[in-house]
Amino acid sequence: MIYPIVMYGDAVLRKRAADIKVGTDLTELVRDMYETMHAAHGIGLAAPQIGKSIRLFVVDGTTLDDEPTLTDFKKVFVNAVMLDEEGKEWDFEEGCLSIPNVREDVWRHEKIRIKYYDENWNLHEEEFDGMKARIIQHEYDHIEGKLFIDYLTSLKKRMIKGKLTNISKGIVDTDYRILAPLKR
Secondary structure, eight states, X not given: OOXXXXXXXXXXXGSXXXXXXXXXXXXXXHHHHHHHHHHTTOSEEEGGGGTOOBSEEEEEOTTOTTOGGGTTOEEEEEXXXXXXXXXXXXXXXXXXXXXXXXXXXXXXXXXXXXEXXXXXXXXXXXXXXXXXXXXXXXXXXXXXXXXXXXXXXXXXXXXXXHHHHHHHTTOOOOSSOEEOTTXX
């Protein structure tokens, strides 16, 4: 099932998501999240972006042909906890399915260490770097109630304010279904 993507301005995107009870069957939801993400041409999707305030996100960098380090990078993160972010910060242009047609440079740490369950409730503690770390950090922010635009300068935020207002009203061009909080 393909879910509509929740747009900027919806309160679910600003709440810290709740832990999922260990052992919960996530098979169908994970499949639906991957289907939704792929239909929207994304490389990551967090449960709050489909209106579910739970600590779950999926990533799939395998579709990025120009990133050879991501050829096997397809994972599910449940109840993730960021243990460490380190290394030199680097900037890269990010976008978000919940904030379509807005792309800005965001500075993030080059390395992370994260603890999480996979969809079968196996516990992992892993380190990631480069683009893998960036994708995870972006999606992890979603389950913490944070958006990539929160990293922008106040000037940049003022410059995109009109776009954000339109997005929250559903006045935005996407090739995927959306749920806009202020749409009439």
